Amino acid sequence: MRVLHVIPTLSPLDGGTTVSVLDMARGQERLGAEVTIVTTTGHGKGDFDRSDGEVVESEGIRTIYFHRRWPRSWKYSPSMARWLRASVHRFDVLHTHSLFCYPEIPAVLSANAEGVPVVLSPAGMHDAWSLSHRGWKKWPYYQLVERKTLNKVDALHVTAESEKAGFADTPYYEKCVVIPLGIQIDSSEPDDLHDADNLKQNDGRLNLLFLARIHPKKGLPILLRSLNRLVASGMEIHLTIAGEGEEGYVAEMRALCKELAIEHRVRFAGFLEGDAKRRAFLSSDIYVLPSYQENFGISVAEAMSLGLPVVITDQVGISDEVARAGAGVVIPPDSEDALVEAVGRLSDKEYRKQLGQAGKSFAASRYSNAAQAGKILDLYRRLINDKATG
Numbered sequence: 001m002r003v004l005h006v007i008p009t010l011s012p013l014d015g016g017t018t019v020s021v022l023d024m025a026r027g028q029e030r031l032g033a034e035v036t037i038v039t040t041t042g043h044g045k046g047d048f049d050r051s052d053g054e055v056v057e058s059e060g061i062r063t064i065y066f067h068r069r070w071p072r073s074w075k076y077s078p079s080m081a082r083w084l085r086a087s088v089h090r091f092d093v094l095h096t097h098s099l100f101c102y103p104e105i106p107a108v109l110s111a112n113a114e115g116v117p118v119v120l121s122p123a124g125m126h127d128a129w130s131l132s133h134r135g136w137k138k139w140p141y142y143q144l145v146e147r148k149t150l151n152k153v154d155a156l157h158v159t160a161e162s163e164k165a166g167f168a169d170t171p172y173y174e175k176c177v178v179i180p181l182g183i184q185i186d187s188s189e190p191d192d193l194h195d196a197d198n199l200k201q202n203d204g205r206l207n208l209l210f211l212a213r214i215h216p217k218k219g220l221p222i223l224l225r226s227l228n229r230l231v232a233s234g235m236e237i238h239l240t241i242a243g244e245g246e247e248g249y250v251a252e253m254r255a256l257c258k259e260l261a262i263e264h265r266v267r268f269a270g271f272l273e274g275d276a277k278r279r280a281f282l283s284s285d286i287y288v289l290p291s292y293q294e295n296f297g298i299s300v301a302e303a304m305s306l307g308l309p310v311v312i313t314d315q316v317g318i319s320d321e322v323a324r325a326g327a328g329v330v331i332p333p334d335s336e337d338a339l340v341e342a343v344g345r346l347s348d349k350e351y352r353k354q355l356g357q358a359g360k361s362f363a364a365s366r367y368s369n370a371a372q373a374g375k376i377l378d379l380y381r382r383l384i385n386d387k388a389t390g
Contacts, residue, residue: 001034001092002090003028004088010037010073016383023182027370030370030373031062040067040075040077053074076102084107085106091117093116094108094117096119096120097120097123098122099125103310108149114142118153119155120150127295128256150171182367183363205238206236209303210240210287210289212243212289213246222333226340232384233344237343239266239267240267240389267379285308286308293316294319304327305360309329309355315333325362
């Protein structure tokens with residue numbers, strides 16, 4: 001099966017979608033699919049150093065980069081559109097990712113013109129919070145552009161029932177297929193990460209980890225104010241913030257730390273990946289994500305897979321599964337009281353261990369790349385068959 005993925009950017013600076021698409025592509029390739037990814041050179045505010053149309057081969061996956069033009073945030077790329085019109089007929093299925101960006105438009109139109117089935121992953125962008133954030137420009141764009149695009153796709157890949165609920169009362173609800181994202185479940189450990197307990201501070205300090213894009217929807221101010229209250233209660237506690245975001249908003253969060261007099265208890269670690277990211281998980285006691293909206297929560301699944309108990313809001317897509325698995329504490333959003341209480345409960349080491357082990361077992365059975373890749377490929381096969389027999 002020849003699979004074409006189209007995504008606005010593969011920069012990890014732009015959030016978890018890029019990570020999930022790469023993991024999805026690797027999983028599909030391992031199951032025998034021939035995978036190509038088409039993307040722009042967008043890399044945060046800058047660009048990857050790639051020529052227009054440059055092809056990169058890695059792990060059996062072919063990635064083609066195209067330059068973006070103004071408006072750069074829209075990932076506008078005429079050269080990508082030309083390539084799609086000329087090449088999409090060579091693929092059995094098109095899978096495009098994200099809403100409110102230019103690449104989905106020529107991708108869907110080109111596939112429709114050639115009779116190639118289309119899957120679209122909205123990446124949480126149809127959620128009520130996401131639609132209301134900067135809604136002054138999203139709503140007219142949705143009415144003029146996105147509704148037409150959604151009408152033309154054959155299936156919507158959503159990652160949790162809560163994301164599917166975001167399409168309730170729309171004509172697109174019946175197109176939704178719920179398949180969780182996959183993550184790399186790897187039991188091997190580099191030598192310097194062999195013993196997770198050796199990475200933790202064994203001085204009674206509780207280490208919290210926030211690993212996500214630094215963005216208003218992630219609820220970071222609530223976490224910082226809750227940390228202040230926990231310190232005031234006498235708890236010895238430290239927070240690592242791993243991620244990047246808009247320069248102005250990151251400065252606001254740093255200023256809030258100073259205002260609360262907790263700057264010496266908070267470390268801004270920047271964007272982490274690879275062993276550095278894994279070390280951050282293994283050297284922490286609790287993963288915290290007080291987000292107002294997450295269609296899935298891939299960092300939550302990653303934390304669980306490494307045996308880390310989680311504290312998340314009920315607005316995180318997999319919160320129901322976390323609760324059922326007994327892998328963490330689920331709280332309402334925007335509640336300092338609930339967050340303070342949850343972290344206080346998890347100050348008990350044995351309780352943390354119990355939740356961490358439950359999460360590790362659940363993640364291995366539910367969120368592996370292989371399991372997800374198989375379900376996605378089954379969806380592709382069904383759509384290809386429907387096109388052939390329809």
